[in-house]
Amino acid sequence: MSQTPTVDELRNRLVDGILQGVRLTADVEQAMRRVHREAFLPGINLEEAYADQAVSIKDNPLGGPLPLSCASVPSVVGMMLRQLGVEPGDRILEIGAGTGYNAALLAELTGESGHVTTIDIDSDVALHARTMLDRAGYQHVHVMERDGLIGAPDNAPYDRMLAAVGLWDLPRAWWAQLAEGGRLVLPLRWRGQTRSVALLRRGDTLTLEGMELCGFVPIIGQDGEKTTALNSDDTIRVIHDEDQAVDAGALGASLSTTGIEVMSEQRIGGEESFDGVWLRATAGDDRVCRLQVMPDAMAQELVLRPAIPVRSPVLIDGDTLAYLIVRREGADPDRPHRLGAAAYGPHAEKLAQDLITHIDAWGSARTAIPTLTITPATSDTATQPGHVITKRESRLTLTY
Incomplete structure (x- = not known):
């Protein structure tokens, strides 16, 4: 015993x-x-x-x-x-x-x-x-x-x-x-x-x-991140920064149409992380947000299944969106899952290809992290070359 x-x-x-x-x-x-x-x-x-x-x-x-x-x-x-x-x-x-x-x-x-x-x-x-x-x-x-x-x-x-x-x-x-x-x-x-x-x-x-x-409970007092519902039931949402425009009506209308899937050549193993795709995309594309599809929406099959339903990277461009998906294929037993993009809207094919470009960039150096510098938003300090994200009190500069 x-x-x-x-x-x-x-x-x-x-x-x-x-x-x-x-x-x-x-x-x-x-x-x-x-x-x-x-x-x-x-x-x-x-x-x-x-x-x-x-x-x-x-x-x-x-x-x-x-x-x-x-x-x-x-x-x-x-x-x-x-x-x-x-x-x-x-x-x-x-x-x-x-x-x-x-x-x-x-x-x-x-x-x-x-x-x-x-x-x-x-x-x-x-x-x-x-x-x-x-x-x-x-x-x-x-x-x-x-x-x-x-x-x-x-x-x-x-x-x-x-x-x-x-x-x-x-x-x-x-x-x-x-x-x-x-x-x-x-x-x-x-x-x-x-x-x-x-x-x-x-x-x-x-x-x-x-x-x-990582993931943490947010600090009280900052509201620069917004949540926008894309359907009346509030079961499909986009979490985005205040400088990113999200047209809920146009995107919701696009989601009522048939989506497309475009697959990349990048494959992953069962336990291999692919969060680097998201990170890589933020270093050069201001259209990157977070898609959140709640269990009720998944049960009703309102959209094609995202890579991780409650948190997947999504590109938002006007009335079109494209988000990361993972599909199982048996061609490679060591890496049986393939990454791709699901997209909705009048420019679905183009935006899906943009996401595929980010996936392929990540695939060429999967463990790479960007150079990041942060300066006060009001500072005259010159930043290194790279993609700049300006917030209310700070300025982020990212580059690979």
């Missing part, structure tokens, strides 16, 4: 599992083996506390589909801490206190000579983090109820800044709080997709040091 695993066994089992798919530095690995996640999740059974999954700690009071706050997926936590590269003695600001678990990990990494400040806009969340950190022995972590978009200038400058919430734009207030040569890690959203980007500050320029796919 098997024995119930101990807390230590569950925690080490979680970290061992994370190491199978995520590279961790030795200090991050040891911190995750030391800090008790269950101590920050009272009322959650141990098996759930040590599963590699997010745990909601406060529902959205507005009734939205995403929680107001949650404990992030442990493997994503470890990945972002590796990106952050904390050194002993660092001064750290975390935006989004959550349960307090991440702040405890940061305190372990920076040591007794360092300083960790964690902030949250919600008083209940901040109080939860403060209470859990105190109980777990991390009384020295500074917890503040603050608007994350403003940051915490009280304890600045910071050697490291980490956002545990999704950002559509980089707040101008953060620049003065990040030390010269400091590193900022945040889940940044553009053209409907989110990447955890590690950025190094040199004057008025942030330069990319690493990028990973």
